[in-house]
Amino acid sequence: xxxxxxxxxxxxxxxxxxxxxxxxxxxxxxFTSETGQSEWNLAHHLAIxxxxxxxxxxxxxxxxxxxxxxxxxxxxxxxxxxxxxNFLVVEIKRDGSMADMRSDLxxxxxxxxxxxLSYKFGAVINLKRDKTFEVKIIxxxxxx
Numbered sequence: 171x172x173x174x175x176x177x178x179x180x181x182x183x184x185x186x187x188x189x190x191x192x193x194x195x196x197x198x199x200x201f202t203s204e205t206g207q208s209e210w211n212l213a214h215h216l217a218i219x220x221x222x223x224x225x226x227x228x229x230x231x232x233x234x235x236x237x238x239x240x241x242x243x244x245x246x247x248x249x250x251x252x253x254x255x256n257f258l259v260v261e262i263k264r265d266g267s268m269a270d271m272r273s274d275l276x277x278x279x280x281x282x283x284x285x286x287l288s289y290k291f292g293a294v295i296n297l298k299r300d301k302t303f304e305v306k307i308i309x310x311x312x313x314x
Contacts, residue, residue: 180258180291181307187219188295188303194219199299212297213244213262220245220260227257238281246289256282256289263296271296275306283310 191198195215201207213231221229227247235241245260259282261274271294278292288310296304 176311177291177307177309180293180309181305183223184220184260184293184295184305184307185303187216187223188297188305190219190222191216192301199301207264209244209262209264212264213260216260216262216295216297217245220247220258224257227255235281235287241277241281243282248289253286253288256287258291258293259287259289260293260295263294265298266296271304271306275308278308283308 198212198215199207210232217229217231221227224247228250230246230248230250231244232242233246235243243259244262245258246256247258249255259278261278263270263274274294275292278289278294281287282289282292290310292308294304294306298304
């Protein structure tokens with residue numbers, strides 16, 4: 171499969187995962203005035219939907235990368251204990267701006283796609299209260 175096809179397939183799976191999240195939890199953005207929504211909470215719920223499509227990978231959220239200034243990717247699909255099969259790193263935005271998305275794409279490009287981590291794909295997902303979304307994909311091969 172070509173890199174462009176792999177990017178398209180990954181993007182399609184992420185979009186379907188978001189659509190499933192919105193369908194399965196239509197009230198995902200509805201909280202009382204005493205409770206605030208966070209990107210961490212959204213990442214947790216979206217990770218469940220994404221993981222359904224990639225059951226052969228371990229799925230973790232908000233792990234601390236101690237050798238990377240304690241940076242914490244929102245969602246990762248990988249095999250724990252090795253960098254040999256780091257598949258996907260996802261950064262989540264809640265009602266984020268294009269500038270926010272570009273910043274997270276730079277973070278993915280400059281940290282998560284490079285050795286030794288070498289994630290195959292990175293994605294920035296902007297989830298919006300009006301149940302729309304944006305997905306931007308970047309891949310290790312596109313950086314070569």
